[in-house]
Amino acid sequence: MKKLFFVFTFLFGATLIAQTTVTGKVVDQNGEPVPSANVLLLGKEEGTVADFDGNFTFSTSETPPFKLKISSIGYTDTTVDVTSNNEVLSITLNEASTLLDEIVISASRTPERIFESPVSVERFGLKEIKNTTAESFYGGLQNLKGVDINTNSLTFQSVNTRGFATFANTRFLQLVDGMDNTAPGLNFVLGNLVGMNELDVQSVEILPGASSALYGAGAFNGILFMRSKNPWDFQGISAYVKTGLTSQEAAGDNNYYDVGIRAAHAFSDKFAAKVSFSILEGEDWHANRTDDINNPGADRTDPNYNGLNVYGDEVNTLLNFDAAAGLPTGTVGSAVVSRTGYNEADLANYNAQSVKADWSLHYRPFGNDLELIYNGRVGRGTTIYQGASRYAVQGFKMQQHKLELKNDNFFVRAYIVAENSGDAYDTRFAAINTNRAWKSDTQWFTEYAQTFIGAKLGVGTGVQATDEQAHAAARAVADTGRLVPGTAAFQNAFNRVIADGDLLTGAKFIDNTKFRHANGNYNLAHLIDDWADIQVGGSWREYELNSQGTIFTDFDGPITYQEYGGYMQLQKKLMDDRLKLTLSGRYDKNEFFDGFFSPRAGISATLGENRNHNVRASVQQGFRNPTTQDLFIGLNIGNAVLVGSAPDNLDRDVRTFDVSESGQAFTGSPTVDIVGRAAYENAYSIGSVLAGNPTAVNTPLVQPEEITAYELGYRAQLGKFTIDASGYYNSYDNFISQTQTFVPLYGEAGDGGLSLLALQNGDFEVYQVYTNSQEEITSYGGTIGVDTKVAGFDLGVNYTYTFLEDAEGLRARGIRTNFNSPEHKVKASFGKTDLFKNFGFGVNYRWSDDFFWEASFADGDVPAYSVLDAQINYSVPSIKSVFKAGGSNLLADEYFQAIGSGLIGSIYYVSWTINP
Incomplete structure (x- = not known):
């Protein structure tokens, strides 16, 4: 012993x-x-x-x-x-000699210097996050070249590159630690509303343009990658608090705050964990434009007034006063009259909020690079979303849960993304059905017509009123007793409407859609003695649509469908590593469409005695599948019925419409049922009807959209100057678009008789259908950025050019591309991280050219605007803190980036970050 x-x-x-x-x-x-x-x-x-x-x-x-x-x-x-x-x-x-030396992963799914990347890539790292002049790191991305951020609301900013953008940007993909951050039912990314805590962000990378060869259908117009800090390398507790105010002429000055905390610890060389939480609250940007959509320049005295940010006035009808009074035609006349609407401020809650929490457990069973990860992320937000209408998104929730096994050579991950629309509602239908809850359309228009006729004939007064006087009197009588915002009667009716998911009587939309995704990647380089970098991978996804019939045609239960894909990439360096070849190919299959192959080929050469020049060229094909809404939507938005074109969706959408008294002679009934298929197979083109020459149209079902993208680029380090330039040319086939058709309520389109009578009697319904344009769509553009140091100060300037060929001609021919990008953009930055001990500052300036905004809510011109942001920061090492003060839009020149959205004012803030 x-x-x-x-x-x-x-x-x-x-x-x-x-x-x-x-x-x-x-x-x-x-x-x-x-x-x-x-x-x-x-x-x-x-x-x-x-x-x-x-x-x-x-x-x-x-x-x-x-x-x-x-x-x-x-x-x-x-x-x-x-x-x-x-x-x-x-x-x-030593500070990296050039921005081009920074390492990115997204371009080739393997670490490489930006200098050698085969395609354009933008990076936003820890240094940029610390020194951003915007109120958040996500807002700071708009200072990168070639990157557009459209501000939908205070908490919802939509990122895009190379044109074709709306707030519902289905062409741009966002990955957070490898998980697709797209809201499954909405089909687009809600910015950073339910994204990542600023303290946990290690880097952001943006790939402009198509990347389907590696990332599949969603990577069509660009990808944003957010990568979080792991708990092995970034341990300890960090926290921040920001406070300040938002300032807007329409909303006044309002408090703004953003608080976050992160904790991470490695308990051993085998187990580590982290958790983070943040909450942001502020007053959203108010939208209060009252422009008359139907008659630009008109005001509320127009009988058919339809204000841009006024809702409920979309309900209108043609009142034939002579026919109603039994008078000879031309005695009193006729007019299109709309109901009186409510301002958006009466219908929407502008208290914006974003709450985010995430956590992860990391296990390395052998104490080496093999790692098993569980990651959970939950976000809750309140915001305004602008799509076909303006939606008050209250208590929207999205959660992600992921299991991943990885090491330096491979990863396999599976995750689920689920959304819950909370108490979201459509402000337009909230107004329409609050009006109807008080007084039916029939009663309101009847009272209007009776009063107008009496005023024009001088009944009771002996004085015949002018048209303007008669319309004013008619509206006053019809609106007598109308529910007034701020009263208990209005609030009670409004609350009932926004809790009702039937758009015939309510405004709430319900969405509990989710998708399940699994993917993996293996780098074979270590198995072949690094002869080349060869990667193989694949993915599988299943959608489960669940809106209880309020968005999709899922009246009888959730709708599911699947897609899958696989890819391979080879990268090889030659000639003393001066020449780099990249070949990629991917095959994807959605159960509704034929499979699609996406190839990519790229070549880059490092030139110069000091290897300080790099030129590159690439060509690739990409595609995007129609979205869940393109396929399965079934929604009456008031001015049109939206019907998706999945083959088994056409007969799922059945709606009942009223038939005029004249039409009842042909139907034998005051109502008729219309099946969604009729919008594609028994309809007239809207253009031909408006032109007075109704032509029957058979609309093809939507197919995947395709792109062929060409890119040239040049990067160089010339002394103190870093240059990064690129140009691209994109050609689109089967461009996914929407068009409207007129469906007669009786007869067959093209019959030359009964269906034409239906059009004449007003017995038709407008449908929006999803299809592909046969037009040739091309766009091109380029960027150039120059960065340098002058007397120790960081100075950068970049320019972006974006152009859609024949944009006006496409609009004239009824092709809605939603290109929505300024032709010219200029951005500049100036700052110094160490102006003197522990003190730094930064200034950013952006100028955007005017452009035409085209979207389902409204179209129109967006004027040019300039924005100046700035910040100062001071570090106090003794308490491990950084203090910062800054502001966005310091010039206080309010601007908007989309027709119908609120004017963007100024944000002023101070922040305290501990252990950043």
Whole structure:
């Protein structure tokens, strides 16, 4: 026993003796600390992270000598030798000589320098997040070249590249730690409303243009990648608080705050965890434009007034006063009259909110790079969303749950994304049905007609009124007793309407749609001695549509469908690594469509004695599948019925419409049922009807849209100047579009008789159908950015050109592209992270050319605008804090980016971040 005890003691003591501890400090070339620098034992997964002051302590069982690798975003990696226990190191990191040296992953699904990327890529890292002038890191992305951000509301900003954008941007993909952040039922990304906490963001990468060859159908017009900090390299507790105010002429000055916290810890070399939480609240941008959509320049005295941000006045009818009074034609006349609407401010809650929480568990069973991860993310938001209508999105929820197994050579992940629309409602139908809850359309228009006729004939007064006087009197009588916002009667009726999911009587929309996704990737390079970088991968997705019949035609239960795909990519460097070849190909299949193959080929060459020039060229084909709404929507939005074109959706949508007294002679009934199929197979084109020459049309069902994209690029480091330029040309086939048709309530379109009588009697219904344009759609453009340092100050300027060929001609021919991008944009930045000790500042300026906005809510011209943002920041190392003050739109020149959205005012803020 004594011998065993001696052996145990010896071994235990030897273990203690074998423990090596190294301390040190990481600073930059100016002697300033580099917080959160990574310190890793070269060749192993052991490591630590420097604190706010750049200090670190690292312990290992490894016996010296060994090497440590020290790295931090924005700096050049360095390696130091450790030769003895308890050694104290002083490490200096040099700032990366160029932005082009930064590492990106998105372009090729493998780490590479921006300088060598085969396609255009923009990066926004820890340094940029710290120094952004915008109120949030997400808003700061709008300063990147070639990137557009359309502000829908305070908490909902939509990112886009290379044109073709609406707030419901179905052409742009956003991945958060590999998970698609698209709202499953809405089919588009809600910005960062339910995205990522600013404290947990490690980097953001944006790939402009098509990337279907690697990422599939959703990667059609661009991808945004957000990557979070892992709990191994970024440990500890961090927190921030921002407060300030939003300022808008329509809304006044209102409080704004944003608070967040993050905690992460590695409990051992095998287990680590993290959690973060944030909440943002503020007053949304009010939308109060009263322009008459039907008659630009007219005011509320127009009998058929339809205000842009006034709802309920979409309900109108042709009143034939002579026929109603039994008078000869031309005695009193006729007029199209609309009901009196409500302003948006009476219908929408402008209290914007975004609440985000996420957590993850990380397990490395062998203490090496093999890692199993569970990640959960939940977001809740209140915002205004502008689509076919303006939607008050209250308590919208989205959650994601992911399991992932990965190492340096592969990953396999499976996740689910589910949304819950909460108490969301359509403000237009809220107004329409609040009006109808008080007084039916029939009663209101009858009272209007009777009063107008009496006023014109001078009944009771003996004085014949003018048309203007008669219309004013008629509206006053018809509106007598109307529900007034702010009263209990209005609120009670309004609350009943927004809780009702039937748009014939209510305004609520219900959506509990979800999708399940699994994908994987394997890099074979290590198996072939790094002869080339060869990657293979695949994905599978299942949609489950569940709106209880309020959006989709899922009246009898959820609708499901699937899609899958697989890809391969080869990258090979030649000629002393100066030439890089990239070949990719992907096959995707949706159960409703034929499979599609997406190839990509790229070549880049590094030139110059100092390898400081890089030229590249690529060509690729891409595609996007029709969205869930393109396929299965079944929704009456008032001015049209939307019917998706999935083959089994055409007969699912059945609606009942009233028939005029004249038409009842042909139907034998005051109502008639119309099946959605009629919108595609028994209809007239809207253009021919409006032109007075009704022509029957058979609309093809929607198919996937295709793109062929060509790109040239040049990157260079010329002394202190960094240049990054690119140009592209995109050609689209089977461009997905919507068009409207007139469906007669009786007769067959093209019969030359009964259906034409239906049109004459007003017995028809407008349908919006989903199809593909046979027009040739092409767009092209380019960007150039120059960055440099002048006397230690960072200076950058970039220019973006975006152009759609024959845009006006396409509109004239009824092709709605929703290109929605300014032709010219200029952005500039100026700042210094260390103007003096611990103090830095930054200024950003953006100018956007005027452009035409085209969307289902409204069309119109968006004027040019200029925006100036700025911030100052001060670090206090003793309390591990950074204080910041800044503002966006400091010129207070309010502007809008879409017809119908609120004017964007100014945001002023101060923030305190602890242990950033």
